Amino acid sequence: MGDTAGTSFVGDGFTTFSEEHAQGQLLPRIVDVALALAEEVLVADPGSRLTGADLLRRAALVRDAVVAHHAGTGREPQSVPVAVLRGHDAGAVAALVGVIAAGHPAVVLDPTTPAVRLRHYVEAAGASLVVSDAARRATAAEVAATVVDPDRDPQRDRPDHVEAAAALLATPAAPDDVAVIVYTSGSTGAPKGVACDHRSILHDTWVSSEGTGAYPAGSVVAHLLPMAFSAGVTPTLGGLLAGARLELFDPRRRPVTELASFLAEVGADVLLASPAILRGVIASLGPAGRLPGLKTVTMAGETVHGAELAAVRRAVGPECVVRNRYGSTETWLMTEYPISGDDEAPEGATPVGWAVPGARLQVELEDGTRLDEGTGRVVLTSRWLGGRYWNAPEKTAEVFSDNPDGSRTFRTSDVGTLGADGCLRLLGRSDHSVKIRGLLVEPGEIDALLFSQPDVREALVVGRPSPRTGRTALVAYVVPDGPRPQASAVRAVVRANLPSHMVPEHVVFLDALPRTERGKLDRSALPEPPRSSAPFEVPRSSWEEIVYEQFCAVLELEDLSVHDDFFELGGDSLAAEALVSRIEALGVPGVQGIGTSRLAEAPTVASFAVAVRSTNRNTRPTLVPLRTEGRGRPLFLVAGAGSAALALRTLAQRLTPGFPVLGLQANGLENRALPDWSVERIARRHVATVREQQPDGPYRIAGHSLGGLVALEMAQQLRRAGQDVELLAIVDSFPPNPALAPVPQYENTLAKVKEGASLALTGIKAHAGLGHYVRFFRQGNFLQRRYTTDVYPGRTLVVVASEDVDAGARRQWEPHLSGEFRVVEVPGEHMSILRDPRVAEPAALLSRWLLGEENLDEVVVDVRDTANGAELAER
Template identity: 35%
Template structure:
């Protein structure tokens, strides 16, 4: 049966199985009946505050029961939700809320960043204090906006993608790439502001399955396999870098999970074969490499790893999902076996919020669908269709890159650097590394830039952009190379081998022998980061560290008995600070 909206589909599932477990975590459980009742109370309160069709509500709650309940309540009230990561700096939260036109943001408590957000912060406690009105889903249409998800923008400003109810419903109902059934247990591991959470949350709740929430914060690589086994997870999504780390550390980690989707970045063929080999005798499960831009609602294609051939040199991104069409078009716009990837079908979003020109540039009429009004999305990705119909990913046609599954336009990082008073010019480029891609920033300092240091730029960017957008290297140059037309000539930027890469070493002048704890941490950092030399004042993230490597550091720290938490590792990014916090 086809449902027009997410609340209509959810309520039908809740009526069919009211006592089934909907939400599960270490803190407790909620049945479908309880989830329905609690979301109704919040929906009534949101309506009293003016939420209705076309109104976007910020949700700043992280991965939690409250986040799921509030998002469902916003949809029941007729509005769309804007997921906001607790890791975003206040200035970015303010910019997203203003761009989305959100009248307010829902949080679990009055937040310290509220004054900078430029929007009222409504606490859950205040919403729950009103009368428990009976609520049925507001009359809605499949084309109504369900949520706004922001991606990095080519103009230096993030773009809000308008994803509809129909987009969500088609992703998780009447599909074949995964079994969406009441007996499944989906793991909610992704950040709420990452579009994989769409698959996790609504894949479970629109099929009568159980949604298991991973603990708040970042799950450690050491803890994740035990969580999967102990809590009976049967369906999950992993970003490609996390899958690589997991399969390297614990090849049996995913053995207990029947259905696994992996995506976000190109997959290692060797690791894919290793996982497929472990599951060769499991006809009841599926492991697939998936692909899809946010603009086409999370996934557009899937490739079962069991189809890998011994001659394959890369892992294909697969074939289109049901209700999805994928075209390879040449420069002349005609179908070709190799070309730019265009995606049509029921997953294509409405467009970009408040950006008609960019919407017109990327969301085009679909001349191949044979359906009046059909549209397709120009992805900017390049692909090749194999004789068996599977698509191979060939890279980007523009400067866009992906880091840990997040799409990044380097120009957005450049704009953030240029907002620093000591930076006159900036260029940010991707640097391939064995386990993915990192960013390098070339900066030209201004007359006010005598004190500009890599460490200072890292600290500045942490207040402006998400952590995954902070470059790993900073190179100070006298000027940026230009073409004869005055445009940046990225090909003439100094290579990292030629550049005198500044280390983020401290300038305290202290030459004391590192303490025992500092020596332990130095050894761990050198091992995890693959460096020959690390000082107590080096910054972890500017040495090339990221959230996956910090999980490896945590595992080594726990094994050494140093008594440091993941929160401390993120808050104290030098060995000197870390050792002091452990003291």
């Protein structure tokens, strides 16, 4: 351990972060900044805002809890990692600081990863304690022996922030002590933990912020990257060290359509995001959309092509510097390729740029020769490299080496070309690793999982790049051992055990894996995965060609048949909204006000091209058929605020068969009309639509989010009209208690006034891109906070997404229900329970409730094959 004698943590200011700070350790600098900015917001998420003083107090509580748990064990804190399992929120930042302050290496866990996988990380690290919160306590209990939630008791006295600062400095660390352990994928089926010391993190902060000018002190950083990965944990600590404000936005919980307004609301001048997220944002903005106010956009993790770079530059304007970066968990940031002003954008794959200050790049040939120019395996040398593999000295020695001058060298697995000017272009991986959605994947880890399944004889997973876009998808080649399993079953096994980005996009069944004459796997002989079972046909008219191009752009496919189903190709409700927005933006006469309902009815290029030019407009634009098959009474599904009914299509398709499912959405959302300005009015309009389809009860009604409240009000109105409501299902909705509904936060009064003005224009003034849906979303939240009703006496099912941050409030339905009701929790978050794979359990619950079953504790996972479909059709 080091000595911090003489360290000052006075709160009257802090010096600009410099390279010399990298000689120390993290906590004195973080404390300095937090004391200097005691009254200023340092970290914020949609639900909380932590000033420097708040951060010190909350981190000190975490530190005290961790120290108390390990007291008397006799073990050095450095040898005992502590896990952190929270969401992408301010509390996670405080927990990370608190664990490091206790002297223990922190292992940040990703809450979207299956518990079995998280337990593997915890066991590999040797941790027995996890710091969590109420929303994730059950998962935390599955992965570690002990769970600590320092915020569990809100009445607990919090220390004075100056005392908290002193407590955070009570366990000094040496610069080469391990601060965090970040797990990466392993080629042998076992993940590798990279142990990162204080010195390397401090230097990376200087390089990423001041050394390159990306986010100096005073910046407002929109932070979208998961903290469990190196790309997310470094800016988390870096923002605190540099004196920037972190504004946390979780793109896995919130649609990217909200990002543009979020950036404006928080006044962000720096955006940290993956290329995949940026693609979604640019698509949501439309061709003329802009992201004003940004000074820097940084992206890393996968190849960025010239066309994509040009689109980003158009959106951010010439004043913003766009930085394409390259790094690894073992090295942190290695290179940067900045483009600003009128700099000419490169064609094809964008270079990853020049070595950052303090680093030297070389390429290594197959014979081990290292060159300062040429093509080969990329090698980095720096005196700031401190990484090593946790408890794996043999693996460390394979890629790290110490040099006589005190520097260290790391041999990456990337192959690149280093130009005479020192600029690096990446060509691929020296092994078989691939990057999926910006995250490194070792396919061998997926192979190992599939090999362990009793119905699989052999398996091989590879990445297949698209010839046009260069983007990579995972393909699993499987040799069954006996009857061939379903492709969905193969994917389900992977999804249950590994993170979502490791789930193969395609599954190909073979009689045997191809091999060379020497018996080695012949990867070059693997067949291409089939795209679709529909007959392949190219566009047959200029109009079909235009629609075809928009399908390809939204689905990010190189080609498809005009008969391929949009949803079978991976399209979801957000992609559908983007498609409709793009089609309408073309300005073709007669092609306006399409609505996603038209895509639900005509999901192929051929049928959609005809449908959007049809003069027969939908007389009920609030009604969207989600499933037309079946003879039973229909189920009416009400969409949430700002959401097209198409968002409920996957849920509808997963319900047990035998009856139609009809979606309901807000008036004006996808037609030219003024919106309804109360939950009661929305419900009245929907009741009229419902009774046109089904004049008399009994009725089956369900709704998601705000749609749950609308469904409740519909049930109330139908009952008052003397009609029978057989079933009301409420899917992850706040109760009709305005005190429980979230209240929007504004930077200042002007921002609040602007928001009010924008809200008043909902459905009246056109908005670029998908901003129209965002306005309806905000309008729906406004209505939600003003709705109350009488206690409902009918039969009701309430489904709550257990992993959502608002799960606690959404559970509190009991005071509002007096009849037979059940409140059941399902894994997932607010939006993820509408999509695969999380949608299976809500669909099974709803199917059972429709059948009148009382026992909902064990649900059928694959409801599409349930034997009760015929019975339900007769009811």
